Amino acid sequence: MDLSAISPTLLVASLMVAATPILLAAIGELVVEKSGVLNLGVEGMMIMGAISGFAAAVLTGSPMVGFLCAALGGAALSIIFAILTQYFLSNQVATGLALTLFGLGLSAMLGQSYVGIKPPVSAKLELPLISDIPVMGPILFSHDFTVYAALTLVAGVWWFLKYTRGGLILRAVGESHDAAHALGYKVVRVRILAIMFGGACAGLGGAALSLVRVPQWTEGMTAGSGWIALAIVVFASWKPARVLLGAYLFGGVAVLQLNLQAAGVSIPVEYLSMSPYLITIIVLVVMSANRSKLVLNAPAALGRVFHASR
Amino acid sequence: MKLKSILAIALLAMTAATGTLADTTKVGFVYVGPVGDGGWTYEHDKGREAVVAAFGDKVETMYVESVPEGPDAERVMTDMALKGADLIFTTSFGYMDQTINVAAKFPNVKFEHATGYKQSDNVSVYSARFYEGRAVQGHIAGHMTKSNIVGYIGSFPIPEVIRGINAAYIHAKAVNPDVQFKIIWAYTWFDPTKEADAAKVLIEQGADVVLQHTDSTAPQAAAQAAGNVITFGQASDMAAYGPKPRVSSIIDNWGPYYIARTQAVMDGTWASTSTWDGIGAGMVGIGEITSAVPADVKASAEALRDSLADGSYHAFTGPLNKQDGSVWLKAGETAADYAGPEGLAEMGFYLEGLDSEVPN
Numbered sequence: 001m002d003l004s005a006i007s008p009t010l011l012v013a014s015l016m017v018a019a020t021p022i023l024l025a026a027i028g029e030l031v032v033e034k035s036g037v038l039n040l041g042v043e044g045m046m047i048m049g050a051i052s053g054f055a056a057a058v059l060t061g062s063p064m065v066g067f068l069c070a071a072l073g074g075a076a077l078s079i080i081f082a083i084l085t086q087y088f089l090s091n092q093v094a095t096g097l098a099l100t101l102f103g104l105g106l107s108a109m110l111g112q113s114y115v116g117i118k119p120p121v122s123a124k125l126e127l128p129l130i131s132d133i134p135v136m137g138p139i140l141f142s143h144d145f146t147v148y149a150a151l152t153l154v155a156g157v158w159w160f161l162k163y164t165r166g167g168l169i170l171r172a173v174g175e176s177h178d179a180a181h182a183l184g185y186k187v188v189r190v191r192i193l194a195i196m197f198g199g200a201c202a203g204l205g206g207a208a209l210s211l212v213r214v215p216q217w218t219e220g221m222t223a224g225s226g227w228i229a230l231a232i233v234v235f236a237s238w239k240p241a242r243v244l245l246g247a248y249l250f251g252g253v254a255v256l257q258l259n260l261q262a263a264g265v266s267i268p269v270e271y272l273s274m275s276p277y278l279i280t281i282i283v284l285v286v287m288s289a290n291r292s293k294l295v296l297n298a299p300a301a302l303g304r305v306f307h308a309s310r
Numbered sequence: 311m312k313l314k315s316i317l318a319i320a321l322l323a324m325t326a327a328t329g330t331l332a333d334t335t336k337v338g339f340v341y342v343g344p345v346g347d348g349g350w351t352y353e354h355d356k357g358r359e360a361v362v363a364a365f366g367d368k369v370e371t372m373y374v375e376s377v378p379e380g381p382d383a384e385r386v387m388t389d390m391a392l393k394g395a396d397l398i399f400t401t402s403f404g405y406m407d408q409t410i411n412v413a414a415k416f417p418n419v420k421f422e423h424a425t426g427y428k429q430s431d432n433v434s435v436y437s438a439r440f441y442e443g444r445a446v447q448g449h450i451a452g453h454m455t456k457s458n459i460v461g462y463i464g465s466f467p468i469p470e471v472i473r474g475i476n477a478a479y480i481h482a483k484a485v486n487p488d489v490q491f492k493i494i495w496a497y498t499w500f501d502p503t504k505e506a507d508a509a510k511v512l513i514e515q516g517a518d519v520v521l522q523h524t525d526s527t528a529p530q531a532a533a534q535a536a537g538n539v540i541t542f543g544q545a546s547d548m549a550a551y552g553p554k555p556r557v558s559s560i561i562d563n564w565g566p567y568y569i570a571r572t573q574a575v576m577d578g579t580w581a582s583t584s585t586w587d588g589i590g591a592g593m594v595g596i597g598e599i600t601s602a603v604p605a606d607v608k609a610s611a612e613a614l615r616d617s618l619a620d621g622s623y624h625a626f627t628g629p630l631n632k633q634d635g636s637v638w639l640k641a642g643e644t645a646a647d648y649a650g651p652e653g654l655a656e657m658g659f660y661l662e663g664l665d666s667e668v669p670n
Contacts, residue, residue, distance in 0.1 A: 005492075010514040018507065115346030116527065118550060121535070209503065216502040216528050219344065219376065223503060258511040262461070262492045264666040 013138045019251025021205040025229035028201025035194035036174035036301035040096025043226025044103020049074040049203025050210035051107040063122035074203020082195040108219040146208040158240035174299035177306040231280040237297035338390035339373040342402035343500040349525035350545040353562040360565030379404025387412040439588030441477035443560035445625040451519040452482030453607040461512025463522040502528035547597040559597030589619040631662035
């Protein structure tokens with residue numbers, strides 16, 4: 001065992017990269033849930049983003065076009081969910097699950113000819129001098145664009161929800177759609193926009209996986225990231241800053257697990273592999289043990305069907 | 311299951327039903343990964359294509375890709391047998407028990423299981439001596455590493471993988487006594503995300519050579535992004551990542567074996583056998599050693615390859631001790647293939663000098 005081989009600086013830097021896909025998906029889902037919609041299709045939207053981004057990047061040779069198409073791909077899939085739940089008033093849980101299964105299948109079909117192909121390299125931030133500062137350089141100034149995009153998005157969502165009129169309307173719709181409707185706000189329109197934003201974010205998260213973190217396309221490559229993103233939103237009790245914390249915690253455990261193995265720590269790998277999921281369960285149990293808090297944080301209209309006639 | 315394969319099988323089933331192709335030999339292949347993985351499954355599929363090229367109209371092949379190791383494999387094999395396959399190649403270690411089970415139900419169908427050790431009247435086993443290739447890789451790795459840290463991505467702690475680690479390690483240590491191996495078990499044959507993460511972690515911990523016993527090219531991409539790291543193609547040449555990071559490779563060459571076994575079924579001479587061929591027989595190929603390797607290292611690596619090929623040198627030649635210091639092979643002694651836990655076929659221990667433990 002040789003723990004000194006693990007560099008804390010590199011550990012933090014790599015956990016930021018590892019956490020980016022789930023962070024992007026989670027911050028999108030937070031906005032969706034804040035508007036009172038529970039979309040369990042995150043996994044499906046992520047993998048659609050992963051393949052549409054990958055395919056677009058390979059075809060055009062530009063990672064940026066890839067990310068754009070990933071956002072569009074994720075949003076396109078989420079529109080199916082939006083139409084079904086907002087116009088046809090279908091059950092959100094069932095529709096979300098169906099969306100995940102549909103997304104996994106569709107992406108596998110679309111991705112048939114993209115297995116084993118190398119995507120164009122997305123550039124990393126290389127600032128002379130600044131990227132070379134010890135500790136701070138590798139952690140803050142040497143990532144690719146998705147890491148910064150995700151952080152900006154978290155800050156943006158926090159600001160939007162807390163300080164803007166639009167954010168207030170979104171929260172109002174999520175807390176009581178009847179009251180918001182009575183005040184003249186377009187509940188369905190607000191929710192559809194929120195769902196599409198969530199889809200676009202999940203799509204970006206998928207592309208961060210297929211274009212940056214791996215980078216390669218494989219069938220089912222999201223491997224449960226979407227479900228972790230959903231758990232993180234609850235873990236974060238619907239607060240953007242805590243989503244960031246949660247995502248880095250999960251990313252951190254995944255990276256630390258491999259680091260400990262390489263350093264020769266003789267903990268059975270199975271324990272380390274399941275630790276992120278164990279932590280999720282523990283956090284959920286701890287949170288729901290305190291009922292008053294959970295109720296305070298969850299959007300009151302979460303998962304409830306809205307129809308103007310009721 | 312992929313749409314293409316479903317369609318292919320449906321088509322085969324229809325042509326079979328019409329009875330026009332009754333005299334063709336049907337050969338089925340069960341793959342653990344996608345045919346486009348660029349590694350293990352890709353090479354098996356090239357073997358299948360070689361069969362098609364060799365026999366043309368006299369043979370029909372079918373395959374199913376990305377079949378999980380477990381009960382689902384049994385369903386896929388049964389399906390193939392029911393569709394009239396005469397010979398079925400099951401190409402992953404984890405299909406061992408399933409192959410035996412299905413073979414018992416279809417005594418007239420011949421089965422060939424790759425890398426396993428359970429035989430029966432209609433189940434042959436075949437594997438390649440990948441450890442000979444690992445010896446060459448270890449030799450190059452020992453010469454090339456500047457940090458003296460070699461990273462190794464393992465799939466599952468099974469004899470085939472442990473043999474590879476040992477072979478690479480002793481040949482690295484022979485040329486570089488300070489070399490240290492860091493091993494990460496991915497517990498998968500094919501998961502680019504996990505493989506990429508494992509490669510990154512190994513590189514962060516100082517490895518400047520990464521060996522992989524997993525099937526995707528993701529570790530190659532991670533090494534390329536990191537810069538000054540070298541890798542070796544696994545199962546397939548992975549030449550797209552040369553001349554650096556990929557400096558050489560182990561290439562599995564199944565084509566000749568698949569052709570010979572298909573011929574045996576056609577001639578009615580097929581018998582249950584156990585085949586374990588190495589560099590000499592051409593089942594294991596060493597991919598071109600690129601310009602990133604100094605000429606003298608390249609020359610000595612090729613000399614090692616040639617001595618393994620002509621049998622003048624065995625990759626496990628004593629004196630070799632086990633990790634706990636006990637004697638495994640005395641000076642000049644070479645490892646036996648089959649000698650219970652002491653033999654190569656069931657090797658479950660590390661050799662002296664490796665500092666991590668074999669997981670249970």
